[in-house]
Amino acid sequence: MKRFLLPFILLIVLFSCKSVKKHNAQITKLHSVEDLHRDIDKLYQQLKRHHPKLYQYTSKAKLDFKFDSLKTSINTPIDSRTFYKKTAPVVSYVKQGHVSIGSVGKWFTKKERKQLKKKKFEFYDLDFDYLEGKLWVRDYRGKDSTLVGNEIVSINEESALKLVESYKTRFSSDGYNRTLYNRYVSKGFSVFYYRDKGYVDSLKVTFKSNDSLFIKIFKRIDKKQKKDKHADTTSVEKIKSKKLTKEEKKTRKLAKRKRKKDHKKYGYLGKRKQYTRNFSFIGKHSSVAYMKLRSFTNGNYKKFYKESFSKIYSAQTKHFVLDLRDNGGGRISEIDYLYSYLTDKDYQFITESEVTSRTPLLKSFMTNTTSNSLKVTGALLYPIVAAHNLLKTRKRNKKLYYKFNKHTKIKAPNELNYKGKIYVLINGNSFSASSLLSTHLKSNKRATFVGEETGGAFNGTVAGIYKTYQLPTSKIKVRMGLMQIEAHQKQSPDGYGIKPDVKMVPTVEDRKMNRDAELEWVLKDIYKD
Numbered sequence: 001m002k003r004f005l006l007p008f009i010l011l012i013v014l015f016s017c018k019s020v021k022k023h024n025a026q027i028t029k030l031h032s033v034e035d036l037h038r039d040i041d042k043l044y045q046q047l048k049r050h051h052p053k054l055y056q057y058t059s060k061a062k063l064d065f066k067f068d069s070l071k072t073s074i075n076t077p078i079d080s081r082t083f084y085k086k087t088a089p090v091v092s093y094v095k096q097g098h099v100s101i102g103s104v105g106k107w108f109t110k111k112e113r114k115q116l117k118k119k120k121f122e123f124y125d126l127d128f129d130y131l132e133g134k135l136w137v138r139d140y141r142g143k144d145s146t147l148v149g150n151e152i153v154s155i156n157e158e159s160a161l162k163l164v165e166s167y168k169t170r171f172s173s174d175g176y177n178r179t180l181y182n183r184y185v186s187k188g189f190s191v192f193y194y195r196d197k198g199y200v201d202s203l204k205v206t207f208k209s210n211d212s213l214f215i216k217i218f219k220r221i222d223k224k225q226k227k228d229k230h231a232d233t234t235s236v237e238k239i240k241s242k243k244l245t246k247e248e249k250k251t252r253k254l255a256k257r258k259r260k261k262d263h264k265k266y267g268y269l270g271k272r273k274q275y276t277r278n279f280s281f282i283g284k285h286s287s288v289a290y291m292k293l294r295s296f297t298n299g300n301y302k303k304f305y306k307e308s309f310s311k312i313y314s315a316q317t318k319h320f321v322l323d324l325r326d327n328g329g330g331r332i333s334e335i336d337y338l339y340s341y342l343t344d345k346d347y348q349f350i351t352e353s354e355v356t357s358r359t360p361l362l363k364s365f366m367t368n369t370t371s372n373s374l375k376v377t378g379a380l381l382y383p384i385v386a387a388h389n390l391l392k393t394r395k396r397n398k399k400l401y402y403k404f405n406k407h408t409k410i411k412a413p414n415e416l417n418y419k420g421k422i423y424v425l426i427n428g429n430s431f432s433a434s435s436l437l438s439t440h441l442k443s444n445k446r447a448t449f450v451g452e453e454t455g456g457a458f459n460g461t462v463a464g465i466y467k468t469y470q471l472p473t474s475k476i477k478v479r480m481g482l483m484q485i486e487a488h489q490k491q492s493p494d495g496y497g498i499k500p501d502v503k504m505v506p507t508v509e510d511r512k513m514n515r516d517a518e519l520e521w522v523l524k525d526i527y528k529d
Contacts (some may be wrong), residue, residue, distance in 0.1 A: 020107040027104045027475055030077035035473040037071050043087070043101075043478055046469045047094065050363060052354040052484050053462050057095035057175050057495050066090050080104045080474040081198065088170035091478065095495070097174045097431060097455065098463045098481040103195035104474070123203050123218040128152075128189040130182045131508050135160040135189070137207075138511060141272075147216070149512045151208040155193070167192040173455045174435075175495030179428030180455025187326065187429060265307075267299030277301065279308040281315070283523050289315070290519075292323040296330030296433045302337060309341045309416045319526050320418055321519070323425045325451060329432025332464075332485065336407050339440055340414040342422065342447075347440070348410050352401040353464055353483035359389040360402055360482050364465040369477060402464075402483060422447035423522045426500060430454040432461055436487060438498040443489035448525075450518050452505055454497035460486025 044067045047054055055063065070090045074083070084103040091101045108116065126147070127139040135152045152160045164185055170192070173180035185192065202219045244252070262268075267276030276299055278292040289312045312320065322342075336349040357363050362385055366378055378385070393402050424438060424447045435456025441447040442458070464483030471478070504518050 020109050023107045023475070027080040027106075030079055031083070031473050032077055033074055036074050036078070036083055039083070039471040039473050039476075040067060040071050040074075040087070042469075042471055043067075043091075046467075046478060047099070047480065050356055050467055050482055051094075051096070051099065051462060051480050052356050052482070053096065054094060058093050063093060066093050080476060081196075083474045084195070084476050085170075087476070092169060092172040095172050095175055096462050096481070097172055097180070098461060098466070099479070100171060101476060101478045104476050105194070106199050118223055119220040120223050121218070121220045123205075124190050126190070128186045129506075129508075129511055130164055130186045130189075131506065131511065133161070134508075135164055135186075136508060136511065138186070144216075147207065153206040153208050153213065155203055155205050157204070163193070163196070164189070167196070170195075173428075174431075174457035174461050174497070177428075177453050177455065177457075177495070177497045179453045179497065180431065181428070183326070183428035184455065264300050265303045267295075267297070267301075269294070269298075277304045279304070279311070281311075281317070282321075283319075284527060287317065287319070288523065288526060289317045289320045290323065291321070293327055293434075295327055296334040296338075301331075301334045305338055305341060306416075309414070309418060312418055313416050317418075318420045319423070320420055321423045321425065321522055322447070323519075324430045324434045324438065325425050325427045325518075326429040327431070327434035328429060329434055329436075329456070329463075332404070332407055332433060332436075335433045335437040336411075339437060340411065341417050342441065343413050343444065344417050344419055345444075346410050346412055348488060349407045349440070350404065350436070350485055351488050352403045352408060353485055355393065355400050355402045355483055357482075358393045358400060359386050360393075360465060361385055361389055364467050364482060367467055367469055369468045369470050421526075423525075424449050425518050425522070426451040426454050426498060428452055428455045430498075431456040432463055435498060436460070436485065439487045439489060442498050443487070443491075448502070449498060449500040450502045450504060450522055451500050452503060453499045456497055457494075458489075458491045458496060458498050459494050460484055 054060075058066075067090060070086060073086060078086075081103055084101065088101050091099060122142055125141040126137055127141075129136045129138040137147045137150050137152065140147045154160055155163065167185050167189070168181045171184065173184075202217055204215060204217055206213055206215050266278065268274075269276060274294075276294045276297065280290055282288050282290045289308075291308060332350065339347070339349060362378065362382065365374060370378070389402075392405075393400055395401075422441065424441060426434075426438060426449055430438065430451075431454065435454045435458070438449070438454060439458050439460075442449060462481035462484050464481060464485050466479055466481055468477050468479045470476070502521060504521060506517060509515075510517050
């Protein structure tokens, strides 16, 4: 058996190494003008074929002109990364936030990936804020806390301001609002920098503190060495672990089980060591219910909301703060379930979704980025999935619509629905599902909104399920939503987010003082009488 297995393993390793080498050669070489023009045509064809609202915010004539101009601008051979930098700003003119285009990065062999896992890039421990036209350090998960609150002047001698402004052209919000740009570039600055520059081992960053400049070099450091560096070196003998009693073992086991359940219920984010869902009582005498939701993506949300609103009901809380700042969205099922606790009326959460195909689910995974195994599975399940999709779609006014039975039917509110006053905290990074939830609360005058206009549109977004397509020559990938997801409520003009009743934008001084101005305003408003 071993004699047959060893050659097979060697064959896989050799094939993998060859694929890595081929990919890296492809993305770094200069591509011909003709091949890149074909990539542009393929990209635009994919958008026209699959995106149901392609010309909602930008006219066909203008988008045609933008793609033609892109082809005209590429008149000499360039590599894939340069092609990405030219293409992303054109795709952003679609003005649909769920349409994105990614750069291509270097692939690594299995051996190289193993070595990389042992290292940590210090630069990725930085969290950023783009406020008042400057890039600031909002937080640092490394050891040097003095970096927090300092301005970043340059990275590897390039102006931080110029980098930020260039990155802001490579994505878009839903429609015409501008609040998303500063917030999103802050949140994803490290990712944008990687897409721009690729893999690097170190970065020279120039900071400004008050009126003085200083430089720090961020490197890839060995994780094990970092732990050893901060270990206690005064003791030379290893202390034997204490033998636990049966009762202690049982207690530890129960604590571990509870921690595992909590991680699932609250949605644990391991890298940041924080939860997606958070609930507590705050304010004077802990009389205000506060719920911070970072997204609607992970964990067992039903248990969390049932437990939280049971506590609110038992405490007879009169004021509830829902914090959706920097919430980029997630599952429709979760926001639908959450809304059932926030209304006392029957409701329809979303309408039927406009699509471009009678089989949108098949379109989402039968693409050139789908693995062969999934394609085989898709082929086997094709009759079932196709029949399901055909039953769910129908034609109306020359357009196709897909029906989510669970979310389009009229539902009753939850029996524990909250009837007190609601405040919702929003900002430019409140996007997608969090904006859809806010649309319901705003249109029904159910809450007071504090902060800044959401990045997601009031009138819905193209999301639901997604299709990812890889361009044949440059190998960059475009990702797009396939369904128009919207509530039945609408506002005019189209193309703007949920606007706050009380507009508040954080300042640099707020960040330096670690002050949450929006939440402070809410608490003052609650207790003013």
